Amino acid sequence: RGLFIIRVFLLFLMGETLPRVPGGVPVRTLRVKMVLLGSSGVGKSSLAVRFSKDQFRDSSPTVGCAYLTRVLYLEDITLRFEIWDTAGQEKYHSVTPLYYRGAHAALVVYDICKKETFVRAQVWLRELEKQYIPGSTVVWLIGNKEDLSQNREVSLQEGQNLAQEKGLSFTETSALSGDRVNELLLAVGKSSSHDAPVQTGRLSDNLSLSNGVPQGSDSGPTFGP
Amino acid sequence: MEEDNHQDGEAQEVKISDSQPESIPPADILLGNHECPEPVEGNHSTADDRNQSVDSQPSHVGAEESGLDADVPPHLGAKLEPEETKDSDCLNNMSTHLDGTETEVRVTDNDQSDSGEFVVTMLAKAKLEEQGIGVKGRPSPLLEAGIQESPSFKSQRDEDVTTDSWRQHRKHVFVLSEAGKPIYSRYGSEEALSSTMGVMMALVSFVQSGDNLIRSVYSEEHTVVFLQKGPLVLVCVSSSRQSEQQLLGELLYVYYQIISMLTQASISRIFEHKKNYDLRRLLAGSEKILDGLLNLVDSDPSFLLAAVHCLPLASSLRDSLSQILQKAITPNLVFSILIAKNQLLTIVQEKTVIEDARLEPADVHLLLNLIGASSAFQAGEIWTPICLPLFNPDCYFYAYISYLDPPECTVCLLLLSTDKEAFYAVAECKRKIEEAMLTQNSLSLIAKAQLYSVNQVGVSDLRHFMYKPFDVPDNYRQLTQFTSPEMEAPYSNEEEKMRLLDLYRYMHSRIHSTSRPLKLIYHVAEKETLLAWVTSKFELYTCFSPLVTKTCAITAITKLLRWIKKEEDRLFIRYPPKYSTTPNPSKSSKSSKSEQQDSTDNGYLSPL
Ligand SMILES: Nc1nc2c(ncn2[C@@H]2O[C@H](COP(=O)(O)OP(=O)(O)O)[C@@H](O)[C@H]2O)c(=O)[nH]1
Numbered sequence: 001r002g003l004f005i006i007r008v009f010l011l012f013l014m015g016e017t018l019p020r021v022p023g024g025v026p027v028r029t030l031r032v033k034m035v036l037l038g039s040s041g042v043g044k045s046s047l048a049v050r051f052s053k054d055q056f057r058d059s060s061p062t063v064g065c066a067y068l069t070r071v072l073y074l075e076d077i078t079l080r081f082e083i084w085d086t087a088g089q090e091k092y093h094s095v096t097p098l099y100y101r102g103a104h105a106a107l108v109v110y111d112i113c114k115k116e117t118f119v120r121a122q123v124w125l126r127e128l129e130k131q132y133i134p135g136s137t138v139v140w141l142i143g144n145k146e147d148l149s150q151n152r153e154v155s156l157q158e159g160q161n162l163a164q165e166k167g168l169s170f171t172e173t174s175a176l177s178g179d180r181v182n183e184l185l186l187a188v189g190k191s192s193s194h195d196a197p198v199q200t201g202r203l204s205d206n207l208s209l210s211n212g213v214p215q216g217s218d219s220g221p222t223f224g225p
Numbered sequence: 226m227e228e229d230n231h232q233d234g235e236a237q238e239v240k241i242s243d244s245q246p247e248s249i250p251p252a253d254i255l256l257g258n259h260e261c262p263e264p265v266e267g268n269h270s271t272a273d274d275r276n277q278s279v280d281s282q283p284s285h286v287g288a289e290e291s292g293l294d295a296d297v298p299p300h301l302g303a304k305l306e307p308e309e310t311k312d313s314d315c316l317n318n319m320s321t322h323l324d325g326t327e328t329e330v331r332v333t334d335n336d337q338s339d340s341g342e343f344v345v346t347m348l349a350k351a352k353l354e355e356q357g358i359g360v361k362g363r364p365s366p367l368l369e370a371g372i373q374e375s376p377s378f379k380s381q382r383d384e385d386v387t388t389d390s391w392r393q394h395r396k397h398v399f400v401l402s403e404a405g406k407p408i409y410s411r412y413g414s415e416e417a418l419s420s421t422m423g424v425m426m427a428l429v430s431f432v433q434s435g436d437n438l439i440r441s442v443y444s445e446e447h448t449v450v451f452l453q454k455g456p457l458v459l460v461c462v463s464s465s466r467q468s469e470q471q472l473l474g475e476l477l478y479v480y481y482q483i484i485s486m487l488t489q490a491s492i493s494r495i496f497e498h499k500k501n502y503d504l505r506r507l508l509a510g511s512e513k514i515l516d517g518l519l520n521l522v523d524s525d526p527s528f529l530l531a532a533v534h535c536l537p538l539a540s541s542l543r544d545s546l547s548q549i550l551q552k553a554i555t556p557n558l559v560f561s562i563l564i565a566k567n568q569l570l571t572i573v574q575e576k577t578v579i580e581d582a583r584l585e586p587a588d589v590h591l592l593l594n595l596i597g598a599s600s601a602f603q604a605g606e607i608w609t610p611i612c613l614p615l616f617n618p619d620c621y622f623y624a625y626i627s628y629l630d631p632p633e634c635t636v637c638l639l640l641l642s643t644d645k646e647a648f649y650a651v652a653e654c655k656r657k658i659e660e661a662m663l664t665q666n667s668l669s670l671i672a673k674a675q676l677y678s679v680n681q682v683g684v685s686d687l688r689h690f691m692y693k694p695f696d697v698p699d700n701y702r703q704l705t706q707f708t709s710p711e712m713e714a715p716y717s718n719e720e721e722k723m724r725l726l727d728l729y730r731y732m733h734s735r736i737h738s739t740s741r742p743l744k745l746i747y748h749v750a751e752k753e754t755l756l757a758w759v760t761s762k763f764e765l766y767t768c769f770s771p772l773v774t775k776t777c778a779i780t781a782i783t784k785l786l787r788w789i790k791k792e793e794d795r796l797f798i799r800y801p802p803k804y805s806t807t808p809n810p811s812k813s814s815k816s817s818k819s820e821q822q823d824s825t826d827n828g829y830l831s832p833l
């Protein structure tokens with residue numbers, strides 16, 4: 001079991017450059033749609049880039065929605081993450097249905113050095129409950145900028161408490177150092193895989209995977225006129 | 226000899242004009258209609274708006290230019306007698322009225338001779354008040370927690386507005402609401418400036434109350450220009466010595482960029498609801514886009530010329546790129562645009578949606594600025610609502626933006642759809658385009674494309690030029706373009722570049738002067754000689770070494786025009802192709818209808 005996990009991590013770290021399994025053995029491909037929410041400046045875009053490219057760049061404010069992908073080849077399964085990042089501003093309101101619809105995981109992010117973003121995260125959580133996300137969505141509470149914990153305004157305990165109270169998964173991350181970002185991505189993949197749509201594909205065709213089909217357009221019941 | 230139009234005088238002078246700047250939005254905007262009207266209607270608003278920036282006065286040729294025919298063929302004879310300005314520093318000459326103690330105020334339809342005095346006092350007062358209230362980067366209490374921009378995005382916003390360096394910026398731009406609420410300031414945070422903005426607003430309403438619209442204030446060193454558009458007031462305080470027309474044009478670009486993010490309809494609606502709404506709530510995070518626009522306006526002559534610059538490219542390559550775009554389509558796709566190094570490679574447009582309409586240069590500039598302003602675009606695929614204000618100020622397109630050559634990120638694909646749900650379909654078009662470009666090796670061909678050197682023209686003494694044709698053959702009613710070589714030595718550093726641009730701006734302001742437009746200007750400056758010439762076929766600005774003779778310059782221009790003619794297939798987008806994507810044209814209007822509902826229901830009142 002332990003060996004397997006190490007193996008998975010090795011595979012993970014090598015990411016998309018991994019040599020493919022010979023013969024193109026058919027494997028299950030799982031599409032995992034995750035959306036990032038939270039106040040501006042908490043590091044959503046930085047997390048998205050970290051998820052997708054395992055890099056950190058100082059980013060500009062996000063315009064509209066950004067769509068990033070990451071494909072992970074695991075032992076018996078390929079995870080194709082579709083990561084949606086938005087500035088979450090009213091002016092982009094018209095594209096939010098597309099954003100939320102069919103999301104398997106929603107990550108509500110706050111900045112551990114800014115209390116108000118933690119308060120704001122709770123508004124985001126209520127918003128999620130109220131309208132957007134179908135029940136099957138796994139909601140995560142993420143305290144980001146963990147590398148700055150000397151300036152912390154929100155304790156680890158506070159984060160855990162809120163998560164427990166609301167029945168959410170919780171972790172602290174650093175998009176800057178990459179700490180616990182990979183683990184988070186794997187955990188999201190795992191927790192979402194129960195009801196994520198399963199596609200059969202070949203290891204070698206990650207480009208042609210059916211991203212042309214928005215999945216589960218019926219799962220966001222609250223949209224439309 | 227050139228003489229300035231502005232009269233010198235000790236006393237404050239008030240100029241009166243009859244022109245009525247438009248301040249009332251068209252009726253359909255007031256109705257809050259978000260649907261895309263028919264293309265024809267879209268163009269109406271275009272025409273209205275453009276009248277503001279493009280001066281439509283018939284040009285009269287002054288005595289000095291009497292020897293000139295507007296349509297002289299490219300081979301100019303020696304009989305040509307262009308106007309000549311011998312003064313070594315014409316910029317100073319042009320604006321002597323700015324340097325004296327005199328202050329000049331222009332308002333429209335004015336009968337209050339004391340308003341000039343008032344304006345000056347108010348502005349002076351504003352300066353004094355500011356000194357007391359400057360607060361460094363304080364977050365606005367008006368902004369909801371969480372919506373305000375993060376400190377890391379502040380940069381120019383952090384500036385202390387009490388310092389001299391703040392005051393010495395070449396060009397300030399402020400946007401405020403009619404109620405006097407700050408919306409945007411290019412330098413310094415808006416709230417630190419709120420008292421200045423309040424004073425400006427007091428000024429605007431004071432002049433309005435006398436049935437006047439304030440247009441500009443000239444003081445020592447500074448020109449202050451006001452533009453009111455609907456519920457927004459835009460103010461430019463400039464020491465750049467540009468003409469009022471040019472500054473107004475720049476303010477209009479700022480207005481359009483705001484419209485491109487929010488639409489004119491929703492701005493009107495918001496302020497009808499709540500006169501003192503804080504629009505920064507909606508613009509938060511977009512200050513960088515406006516900052517970027519103003520930097521471009523200062524450094525890129527496209528804005529001055531109201532034309533787009535495309536990357537020179539062998540016409541066969543440009544055609545093949547267009548064909549690639551033409552083949553990768555999906556319903557409701559209306560524009561496919563390929564950009565390299567921030568310049569156009571090609572534009573392909575939908576046939577029926579915009580049959581007679583064309584994309585206005587200003588809309589393209591806004592799109593290019595949007596792409597340039599956010600490096601977030603380099604991270605993934607972007608999907609964002611965007612309004613093209615000249616095409617239609619009240620409706621959104623949905624822009625798909627993605628770079629085709631990561632990690633370099635110089636070649637960018639922009640696809641515009643009318644359907645906000647079309648992301649996946651449009652993203653699929655990108656994959657097709659990517660694939661086709663791979664097979665044709667397009668990326669490496671594009672990478673070789675670059676600006677040309679003026680040396681290629683083969684005319685000694687010619688240092689730089691800007692050529693804007695009015696009728697690229699077979700390109701009628703297409704995008705207005707201009708061509709220009711790279712700025713090379715002696716204009717290779719930023720300062721010299723800016724100096725040349727300032728000279729061009731001066732020439733442009735003379736050519737387009739509302740009081741006395743000129744067809745041809747031969748201007749001997751200290752370090753170079755410039756010649757600007759406008760005919761019914763083109764507008765041309767040239768820059769020569771200072772020693773060039775008039776005869777030489779004229780021969781050079783003949784050669785230059787021949788060279789451009791020979792190269793035009795490469796220099797311009799000449800045969801922009803179209804495609805048809807509308808098997809069910811009703812769909813697009815339907816989707817914009819549902820969108821209208823969305824935004825009425827949850828729009829600016831939503832808690833998010
Ligand atoms: N120290 C630190 N800074 C971060 C971290 N994540 C993001 N940032 C910085 O926080 C700022 C806002 O990040 P961004 O990703 O744009 O936030 P967003 O508005 O939520 O998308 C940027 O300057 C980032 O460089 C992190 O984990 N640690």
Ligand SMILES: [Mg+2]
Pocket residue numbers: 041044045046060061062085086087
């Ligand atoms: Mg962001």
